[in-house]
Amino acid sequence: MQHKVTFLVHPKFESLDLSGPCSAFNLVNEFYDSRYAINVVSAEGGEIIDRAGIIINSKKFADVAENETILVVGGPAAHLLELDPATKNLLAEYASPTNRVASVCTGAFLLASAGLLDDRRATTHWRYAGILQSRYPRVQVDADRIFIKDGNVWTSAGLTAGIDLALALIENDCGSDIAKGVARDMVVYHRRLGGQSQYSTMLEIMPTSHRVREALCYARAHLDKPLSVETLADAAGVGLRQFSRIFINATGTTPAKAVERLRLEAARPKIEEGSEPIERIAQAVGFGSADTMCRSFVKACGRTPQELRRSARKHPGSNPSTGSSGQDA
Numbered sequence: 001m002q003h004k005v006t007f008l009v010h011p012k013f014e015s016l017d018l019s020g021p022c023s024a025f026n027l028v029n030e031f032y033d034s035r036y037a038i039n040v041v042s043a044e045g046g047e048i049i050d051r052a053g054i055i056i057n058s059k060k061f062a063d064v065a066e067n068e069t070i071l072v073v074g075g076p077a078a079h080l081l082e083l084d085p086a087t088k089n090l091l092a093e094y095a096s097p098t099n100r101v102a103s104v105c106t107g108a109f110l111l112a113s114a115g116l117l118d119d120r121r122a123t124t125h126w127r128y129a130g131i132l133q134s135r136y137p138r139v140q141v142d143a144d145r146i147f148i149k150d151g152n153v154w155t156s157a158g159l160t161a162g163i164d165l166a167l168a169l170i171e172n173d174c175g176s177d178i179a180k181g182v183a184r185d186m187v188v189y190h191r192r193l194g195g196q197s198q199y200s201t202m203l204e205i206m207p208t209s210h211r212v213r214e215a216l217c218y219a220r221a222h223l224d225k226p227l228s229v230e231t232l233a234d235a236a237g238v239g240l241r242q243f244s245r246i247f248i249n250a251t252g253t254t255p256a257k258a259v260e261r262l263r264l265e266a267a268r269p270k271i272e273e274g275s276e277p278i279e280r281i282a283q284a285v286g287f288g289s290a291d292t293m294c295r296s297f298v299k300a301c302g303r304t305p306q307e308l309r310r311s312a313r314k315h316p317g318s319n320p321s322t323g324s325s326g327q328d329a
Helices: 015-031 085-094 107-113 126-135 161-174 176-186 201-205 210-221 229-236 240-251 255-273 278-284 290-301 305-314
Strands: 003-008 036-042 046-049 055-060 069-072 100-103 147-150 153-156
Touching: 003 015, 015 036, 015 161, 015 176, 069 085, 069 107, 085 107, 100 107, 100 161, 107 126, 107 153, 147 161, 153 161, 161 176, 210 229, 210 240, 210 255, 229 240, 229 255, 240 255, 255 278, 255 290, 255 305, 278 290, 278 305, 290 305
Parallel strands: 003 036, 003 069, 036 055, 069 100, 100 153
Antiparallel strands: 046 055, 147 153
16 A cells, blocks of 8 residues: 655755655655655646756645645745645645654745644754744744654754655654665665754864864764873874864864763764663763763753653654663663
8 A cells, every 4th residue: 555645845945855855755666565656746736946947847736635744845935935825724634643744944834834833843954943933933943853753743954854854754654674775775874863963063063174073083983982182183193282282273172072072962862762771871972971971961951861861752753763661870
């Protein structure tokens, strides 16, 4: 039996928000017995021009019946668009307990304008998260997530996060083996966890020095090991005094603080989306003890690891592939 997936596009939509997830579903069809029926629709149907000037054909939304999953794509103009009343009503109609509604990137604005994100947790591209929150105060916006599932409504961050969302939907429908197979064919990491940060410490620091980049790459690959400044200087191939100077000049922070951020980034999805004991996670990412990791989390985000895990378990839909068993300490 095929699952019906319908992509809702609009003028100046982002092609990757459509093509990435669509390719994932199509690969399931090619290699795993045509499990998805895929449609592309717009409010009025006909030709739709994306942000790059590429024209695609679409069916009229009202003419496509029995949609089991509606996926609204984003684009640079999506947060400026208001859905016409008929499309709003159709979206609201399909947001029943038996159907899924999803969005990629700023497509969340269109779901919000239809009232589908009221009193739900949701995410969007980090650049537009503040606008989404201020415009739709009933939405519980979490800007630091790859994707979030709240009930039957799924939202994802920008651009490539749509692929992570599609892989999560495929895993939900077809199981983890098929989702992993699709990820391999797409040459992507088997999907990033929903709780993973939208942007990494490595990207945020953005060191210009190749020596510093080498040190940070070494640190990220050896988080479970002691990472003294001397160790990082050796990895960079420079002397200790020179390394400390070029590191601060390149990143604006010290090596110790950068390593702490990398460890926090590695620990958070394990805490929120897994059942592994907190102490074991602390050791795995190099904090050494749960107390040390706890102090770092309180300093960084104002909450302990246990509080983060309890909060995530209150909204289990945001981490669909994990259970809620296990110890907190």
